[in-house]
Amino acid sequence: MRIAVLSGKGGTGKTLISVNLAAAAQTSIYVDCDVEEPNGHLFFKPEGVQDEETAINIPSVDEELCNGCRICVDFCNFNALAYINGKLKIFEEVCHSCGGCALFCPENALSEKDKFIGKVQKGVSDNVTVNTGILNIGEASGIPLIKKLLNENELAGGSPTFIDCPPGSACIVMESIKDADYCILVAEPTLFGVHNLNMVYELVKLFDKPHGVVLNKCLEGENPAEEFCLEKGIRILGRIPFDDELGILNSNAQIAVREKEKYRTMFSSLLQIVTEEVRHETVANP
Amino acid sequence: MRIAIPVDEKSIGASVCQSFGRAPYFLIYDTDSKESEFINNSAAASQGGAGIKTAQAVVDYRIGALLTPRCGENASEVINAANIKIYKTTDASAPDNINAFINGKLSLLDEIHRGFHNHGSK
Ligand code: SF4
Ligand code: SF4
Numbered sequence: 354m355r356i357a358v359l360s361g362k363g364g365t366g367k368t369l370i371s372v373n374l375a376a377a378a379q380t381s382i383y384v385d386c387d388v389e390e391p392n393g394h395l396f397f398k399p400e401g402v403q404d405e406e407t408a409i410n411i412p413s414v415d416e417e418l419c420n421g422c423r424i425c426v427d428f429c430n431f432n433a434l435a436y437i438n439g440k441l442k443i444f445e446e447v448c449h450s451c452g453g454c455a456l457f458c459p460e461n462a463l464s465e466k467d468k469f470i471g472k473v474q475k476g477v478s479d480n481v482t483v484n485t486g487i488l489n490i491g492e493a494s495g496i497p498l499i500k501k502l503l504n505e506n507e508l509a510g511g512s513p514t515f516i517d518c519p520p521g522s523a524c525i526v527m528e529s530i531k532d533a534d535y536c537i538l539v540a541e542p543t544l545f546g547v548h549n550l551n552m553v554y555e556l557v558k559l560f561d562k563p564h565g566v567v568l569n570k571c572l573e574g575e576n577p578a579e580e581f582c583l584e585k586g587i588r589i590l591g592r593i594p595f596d597d598e599l600g601i602l603n604s605n606a607q608i609a610v611r612e613k614e615k616y617r618t619m620f621s622s623l624l625q626i627v628t629e630e631v632r633h634e635t636v637a638n639p
Numbered sequence: 640m641r642i643a644i645p646v647d648e649k650s651i652g653a654s655v656c657q658s659f660g661r662a663p664y665f666l667i668y669d670t671d672s673k674e675s676e677f678i679n680n681s682a683a684a685s686q687g688g689a690g691i692k693t694a695q696a697v698v699d700y701r702i703g704a705l706l707t708p709r710c711g712e713n714a715s716e717v718i719n720a721a722n723i724k725i726y727k728t729t730d731a732s733a734p735d736n737i738n739a740f741i742n743g744k745l746s747l748l749d750e751i752h753r754g755f756h757n758h759g760s761k
Contacts, residue, residue, distance in 0.1 A: 426695065432688025435695045437720040444713050447688045 354513045354631050357533035359557070361549025363390070363520040365539045366569035366593065369603055371517040372396045374627070375481045376610040377620040382514040384502055386529040388471060388486035388495035393517050395606045399476025399483040408467035409450045409497050414441045418462035425454035425463060446493040471498050479611075482512075495519070499528045513628075522556040530557070535631045536564040537590065540578035542571055547581045554587065563634040565590040567623070588630070591623040640703035641669050642740060646733050649677040653733045659710045660690035667700055668737050690714030698723065706736050710748060 358371040372393050375383040385391040412425075412434075419441055426434045426441075433447040434454060445468060455463040471488040486498040503516070518529040530536055536557045540550040550566065557564040565588035568578055572595050582589050593599070599616065602609045609616035645662030646653035656662035661683050668675045678700070682692030690710070694717035697705060705718055706726045718725055727748040728736045739745050 429688075430686075432682065432685055432692040435691050435698075435717045435720075437695070437698055437717055438722070440720070442717065442720060444688070444691055444716075447691065447713065 354535070354628070355516060355533045356513065356535050356537060356627060356631070357516040357518050357530040357562075358537045358539060359518045359526065359530065359553045360520055360539040361522065361552040363387075365520075365541050365546070365549065366567075367520065367539050368393055368396070368517055369599075369609075370537065370539055370567055370569070370593070370623075371515045372608055373610045373616065373620040374624050375513075375515040376479075376608045377617060377624045378480070378513050378515075380480050380482075380512045382482045382484065382512055383517065384514060385483075385485040385517045386495075386499050386502060386525075387517055387519045388488040388498050388525075389519065391485045391487055391517075394474070394476070394483055394485045396608050397476075397478035397481060397483045399478045399481075402474055402476035405473045405475070406469050407471055407473055407498050407501050408469045410452060410465040411445050411448050411450065411468045412443060412452075412455050412463045413466045414443065415462045415464070416440065418460045419458075420460055420462075422459065425458050428453055428457050450497070471495070473498065473501055495525055496528050499525065503529070503532060522552045526553075526556065527560070530560060530562060533562060535627065535634065536562045537627065538564055538566045538587075539569055540566055540581075541569055542576040542578050544577050546578045550578055550581060554585070563630065564588075565627070565630060568592045570595040590626050590630070591619075593619070640671065641667055641701060642704045642706060642737065643667050643697045643700060643702045644706040644728065644733050644736060645680075646677070651675075651734060655706075655708060655728045655731075655733050655736060657708055659707045659714055660693045662693070665697065665700075666733050666737075667702065670741060688713070691717055694718050704740065706740055706745060707748065715748075 358367050360367045375381040383393055385393040423436050426436050431447055431449050433444045435442045455465055470492045474485045476483050484502055486502045488495040488498055516529055519525050538553050540546050566582050567590050571592045599609055602612055610620050644666045645656040645659055646664050646666045647656045649664055662680050663683055665678045665680055666675055680693055682689045685692055691713050694714040698721040704724050706728050708728050710725055725748040726740055726745040
């Protein structure tokens, strides 16, 4: 069971919810796909951490061999190559590592070299296996890292997996939810919250993913995000109250479920609701 | 010398296109022969790297100067590698900008914007 946790922007409680759900499960895997700013590991403080560098293949040119035929420039669908002033220029951030240019170069002037873009870090925090993707600063795309994080996860067998997605709804988020069985959308009770919720709601609809909403920071009174859910007929999975104690635990990077019985109860019942939803979905749409 | 300027349509009073890589056409003007010519920018429809491909096409036209309201980082790298100078256009029409350039009234484009290469993730 793979559960992706999303929100339209950062700071809505995406990490709070994915971390606590993972901690509330008997055994679980927490995958931090927010590779530009991974922070789940700050809560879990995993032990026995191992790093694995992740590289992508980028072409490099041997200028002695290149005769300027430009076959590679015309071939590249992503326009990552230009031939200027008698020299081939390679735009590494634009390259999608398809390998085509090296294959088609008639002079064998292109070869592939490794470019390290970040690392995958794995460790254990009690009942939770913590896998974190960390993108090197300045790298344009974390997608190769996410692919690696989620592929490896395949091996881990039966435990539920909680995927802490990057904020927003861009292609990096799509990559993160691609193989998810269920998507939890986290929303704040404001008009901005509705706007952000709508972004991710459109995305999960596009991907045809079963989904539900967790309303975070709930106060007494009106909740525009709740109204939005009722209007669109979106399942509300739970409500997390706006509560100082939870806020303090969270800002001290403590896991609420591990500190207080009442939060364990709260997240365990949320987990149960989500698990039932997933089971229901697999029965209804196997 | 030939100069290039991104335009919105193929007409002599054309307005300057606000985007370099996504401009549908370029007006190429030859200051010696005083002839002008429109070229289609096939890169405008590319999914990514439009600026690089456009810059390549413009460079291949052996121009001496590019007049444009803005230019992305990658595109300007290509243009600079070809030793072509980039000048910033004003709000006036393309022909007025060409005249302004000939009279030495346009300044170099110094603010190069970072582009949208993060796939819009932020
Ligand atoms: S295809 Fe090979 S020889 Fe031709 S321009 Fe590219 S690198 Fe040079
Ligand atoms: S590997 Fe593919 S994307 Fe990268 S430069 Fe070569 S053809 Fe373009």
